[in-house]
Amino acid sequence: EIVLTQSPGTLSLSPGERVTLSCRASQRVSSNYLAWYQQKPGQAPRLLIYGASSRATGIPDRFSGSGSGTDFTLTISRLEPEDFAVYYCQQYGSSPQTFGQGTKVEIK
Amino acid sequence: EVQLVESGGGLVQPGGSLRLSCAATGFTFDDYAMHWVRQAPGKGLEWVSGISWNSGHIAYADSVKGRFTISRDNAKNSLYLQMNSLRAEDTAFYYCARDKNGYNFVYFDYWGQGTLVTVSS
Numbered sequence: 119e120i121v122l123t124q125s126p127g128t129l130s131l132s133p134g135e136r137v138t139l140s141c142r143a144s145q146r147v148s149s150n151y152l153a154w155y156q157q158k159p160g161q162a163p164r165l166l167i168y169g170a171s172s173r174a175t176g177i178p179d180r181f182s183g184s185g186s187g188t189d190f191t192l193t194i195s196r197l198e199p200e201d202f203a204v205y206y207c208q209q210y211g212s213s214p215q216t217f218g219q220g221t222k223v224e225i226k
Numbered sequence: 227e228v229q230l231v232e233s234g235g236g237l238v239q240p241g242g243s244l245r246l247s248c249a250a251t252g253f254t255f256d257d258y259a260m261h262w263v264r265q266a267p268g269k270g271l272e273w274v275s276g277i278s279w280n281s282g283h284i285a286y287a288d289s290v291k292g293r294f295t296i297s298r299d300n301a302k303n304s305l306y307l308q309m310n311s312l313r314a315e316d317t318a319f320y321y322c323a324r325d326k327n328g329y330n331f332v333y334f335d336y337w338g339q340g341t342l343v344t345v346s347s
Contacts, residue, residue, distance in 0.1 A: 153333040162321055162337035163271065174335065206271055210332045214287055217271040
């Protein structure tokens with residue numbers, strides 16, 4: 119099974135800052151089948167990005183995804199107050215699909 | 227509006243059984259594969275099981291294989307998870323999630339709010 123390692127574990131930032139989150143796979147992710155989710159406390163996860171770089175419906179364009187092979191990145195161009203949350207990557211190119219352990223973006 | 231509402235969670239003793247349900251509204255249920263994903267309190271996400279639109283493709287995480295059974299009733303727009311031989315490590319919020327595809331599993335575009343399963347004596 120593919121292991122996804124997210125870094126850093128926690129980021130302390132201020133609104134307006136640029137954020138870069140990393141997701142590294144233990145093997146190549148087939149067809150760049152990688153998604154990103156956002157989860158706020160007490161809520162279900164929400165799909166942000168699929169196919170490594172395609173934004174889901176209704177997701178603001180300050181969110182962008184990039185990468186290929188084993189290294190992927192989620193970028194938030196300018197943090198809004200509602201963006202403070204935990205972010206997970208998921209690969210669905212190989213069975214079983216797997217999630218990273220998450221990166222928490224907290225207010226500094 | 228797509229809605230997924232889980233039910234059936236609760237407190238159960240180790241070795242016991244529980245059946246979770248997920249009621250789906252706002253979309254054509256039998257066009258989509260469906261999944262269960264769980265999250266232990268304060269921990270990350272773990273995919274548990276998935277089922278294709280016609281129940282022809284079913285898969286389980288190794289951690290639940292042989293103990294959990296996923297099923298669906300397209301006439302009732304419902305997804306189920308029968309959980310047997312429950313262990314303390316099965317304690318988690320269980321989310322119902324819709325797959326973007328109908329047969330091959332990809333990513334999850336809608337999620338329910340989850341139901342809590344606690345396994346404890």
